[in-house]
Amino acid sequence: MVKIQEQDQYIIDLELQNEISLFYYREAELLDTRDYQSWFQLLSEDIIYRMPARVTRDSSSGSDIIDEMSYFEDDYTTMKTRVDRLYTKSAWSNDPPSRTRHFISHVRIKKGRNENELEVNSYFQFVRNRGNQTINDQLTGERVDILQRDGHDWRIAKRTIYPDHAVIGTQNLHNFF
Amino acid sequence: MNKTVNKDHLSNIKDMLQTGKLPQWIMTDPEIHQLEIEKIFSKKWYFIAHESEIPNKGDYVSRWIVHDPVLVIRNGEGEINAFINSCTHRGVHLCTADLGNKKTFTCPYHGWTYNIEGELVGILAGNKLYGEDMDKKEWGLRKVPKVESYHGLIFASLNPDSEPLEDFLGGLKWYFDIMLGRSNKGMEVIGAPQRWVVDTNWKVSAEVFVGDAYHTAMTHRSTVELGISPKDPLFASNGYQIQLENGHGLNVIQPPASVSIPPYQGLPEELWPMFQENLTEEQLSVFKNTMVFNGNCFPNLSFLSPMHGKGEHENLTNFLTIRQWRPLGPDKIEAWSWVLVDKEAPQEFKENSYKRYVNTFGPGGTLEQDDTELWTRLADASKGVTARDKNLHFNNVVNYLMGLDFVEPVDDFPGPGIAYPTTFLDVVHRGFYEYWQELLSKES
Numbered sequence: 001m002v003k004i005q006e007q008d009q010y011i012i013d014l015e016l017q018n019e020i021s022l023f024y025y026r027e028a029e030l031l032d033t034r035d036y037q038s039w040f041q042l043l044s045e046d047i048i049y050r051m052p053a054r055v056t057r058d059s060s061s062g063s064d065i066i067d068e069m070s071y072f073e074d075d076y077t078t079m080k081t082r083v084d085r086l087y088t089k090s091a092w093s094n095d096p097p098s099r100t101r102h103f104i105s106h107v108r109i110k111k112g113r114n115e116n117e118l119e120v121n122s123y124f125q126f127v128r129n130r131g132n133q134t135i136n137d138q139l140t141g142e143r144v145d146i147l148q149r150d151g152h153d154w155r156i157a158k159r160t161i162y163p164d165h166a167v168i169g170t171q172n173l174h175n176f177f
Numbered sequence: 178m179n180k181t182v183n184k185d186h187l188s189n190i191k192d193m194l195q196t197g198k199l200p201q202w203i204m205t206d207p208e209i210h211q212l213e214i215e216k217i218f219s220k221k222w223y224f225i226a227h228e229s230e231i232p233n234k235g236d237y238v239s240r241w242i243v244h245d246p247v248l249v250i251r252n253g254e255g256e257i258n259a260f261i262n263s264c265t266h267r268g269v270h271l272c273t274a275d276l277g278n279k280k281t282f283t284c285p286y287h288g289w290t291y292n293i294e295g296e297l298v299g300i301l302a303g304n305k306l307y308g309e310d311m312d313k314k315e316w317g318l319r320k321v322p323k324v325e326s327y328h329g330l331i332f333a334s335l336n337p338d339s340e341p342l343e344d345f346l347g348g349l350k351w352y353f354d355i356m357l358g359r360s361n362k363g364m365e366v367i368g369a370p371q372r373w374v375v376d377t378n379w380k381v382s383a384e385v386f387v388g389d390a391y392h393t394a395m396t397h398r399s400t401v402e403l404g405i406s407p408k409d410p411l412f413a414s415n416g417y418q419i420q421l422e423n424g425h426g427l428n429v430i431q432p433p434a435s436v437s438i439p440p441y442q443g444l445p446e447e448l449w450p451m452f453q454e455n456l457t458e459e460q461l462s463v464f465k466n467t468m469v470f471n472g473n474c475f476p477n478l479s480f481l482s483p484m485h486g487k488g489e490h491e492n493l494t495n496f497l498t499i500r501q502w503r504p505l506g507p508d509k510i511e512a513w514s515w516v517l518v519d520k521e522a523p524q525e526f527k528e529n530s531y532k533r534y535v536n537t538f539g540p541g542g543t544l545e546q547d548d549t550e551l552w553t554r555l556a557d558a559s560k561g562v563t564a565r566d567k568n569l570h571f572n573n574v575v576n577y578l579m580g581l582d583f584v585e586p587v588d589d590f591p592g593p594g595i596a597y598p599t600t601f602l603d604v605v606h607r608g609f610y611e612y613w614q615e616l617l618s619k620e621s
Contacts, residue, residue: 092551
């Protein structure tokens with residue numbers, strides 16, 4: 001579990017809240033319209049992109065995140081490989097393409113490591129439909145981002161995705177979260 | 178007549194295999210699935226954990242032998258026992274955590290408590306309710322009949338008459354020595370296993386790992402297009418396919434003469450003296466020149482030890498992943514994937530090895546995400562009338578003809594098993610299904 005922060009640690013600023021929420025909606029749109037190259041432009045070159053593994057533990061045993069094992073452990077180079085792969089003629093996991101929706105909510109903004117950065121927590125629900133499936137695959141969880149200001153826009157410098165699932169319920173994770 | 182699996186159907190599979198064909202109906206057939214549980218998964222050795230996952234007294238992991246919940250605990254003497262993870266009072270799933278450390282396990286239903294030896298040590302208000310007649314010794318957790326390890330791999334068997342694990346592994350031990358027994362302190366699991374669900378049958382994933390080097394050029398063509406996998410479709414055919422007893426098999430993929438690779442899969446030089454200490458000359462000679470080991474320990478423990486780069490051909494880094502394909506049904510598996518590294522490897526290598534694994538394998542891996550997609554497509558197409566017909570009226574057989582009757586074994590390969598001079602073969606696949614058929618056909 002990511003620890004719940006005290007209310008006064010969040011930045012209460014409606015304009016910023018709107019700006020960051022819209023940034024995430026735009027990000028979701030790029031992913032869900034399969035414009036992965038434009039999405040890739042949102043990453044900073046020192047991106048750290050991770051999805052640590054979840055396990056089931058007794059409440060007395062502490063964190064149920066296993067930081068030493070993950071489902072994504074990427075930097076700019078490996079993310080570029082992932083994105084480029086989706087534009088090849090033989091990325092079967094997404095060809096025929098999946099229909100996806102990224103629902104992002106509960107955006108909470110905190111001060112970042114310096115004045116150009118924000119730390120942002122959000123919830124995500126990722127829904128994927130493939131082929132003639134009538135029941136969608138889904139992945140839910142929380143994201144913790146470091147966003148960097150880049151002129152009038154933002155870049156994702158770090159994203160840690162905490163899935164709710166100890167057993168990932170989809171055959172693969174060909175998308176981004 | 179076409180509905181129930183009978184002896185003729187089973188013996189027909191054997192006949193078909195001898196001609197390089199496999200009836201398609203067996204792949205996701207619900208009755209076959211039940212037979213596999215009865216005659217394979219309940220009878221043979223089943224991988225449950227690696228010793229490094231439970232290094233200390235009271236450490237435990239919760240695992241499954243298909244649908245049997247199993248609690249694997251290290252006791253005070255450092256021994257590892259496995260128990261059916263079900264309270265003996267009313268049968269409730271006792272420990273639902275995946276891992277942890279405990280002195281005792283208490284069932285939340287009525288409070289019966291067991292120690293790390295599996296003994297019943299506490300009954301809530303016991304004396305007043307059960308009197309003197311009930312002997313607590315008779316109500317301990319039920320032990321899994323057999324638990325044995327090889328180089329840290331813990332296997333269990335629900336069959337008290339199982340042959341010793343080492344007899345079952347047979348020639349596979351020689352190759353496990355190379356992958357798991359080469360350094361002085363052995364291997365350790367990084368973090369915890371990745372787990373994910375795939376709508377396919379366990380045989381599909383097991384047979385890819387046992388020896389299907391042929392799939393790499395097409396299934397993983399996206400990485401060929403990107404220039405990070407070799408263009409030559411025959412590249413992965415160099416080396417040997419090794420058929421072993423009891424349905425085990427593997428590929429030992431070596432580079433073509435024109436390609437040079439670092440010795441010992443590029444593992445850190447600090448470890449090489451240990452390899453020389455722990456392995457025989459013959460094992461070293463194979464290990465030194467090999468790029469990839471992939472194989473399957475029958476029935477459903479697969480392994481893969483490849484070398485992968487970060488997006489270019491330089492800095493190819495080795496990792497070792499072992500897999501258990503837990504059947505959840507005839508067309509569903511839960512994939513468990515552990516990543517192992519030499520305990521004595523430098524930290525930097527451990528991190529690189531782990532990263533190369535996560536980038537390329539597991540559900541998010543750039544290679545494996547395409548495997549699972551195709552495994553589900555195989556299962557999807559095996560459920561119709563024309564696929565399911567047990568009398569094969571629709572010629573519903575799939576093709577395992579590669580190399581049949583024209584690729585001959587070599588006699589100068591130093592390792593055990595029957596070695597063939599290419600990995601593009603269906604020899605080990607046929608071996609896997611021949612042993613599978615033999616077990617399904619057994620009376621008891």
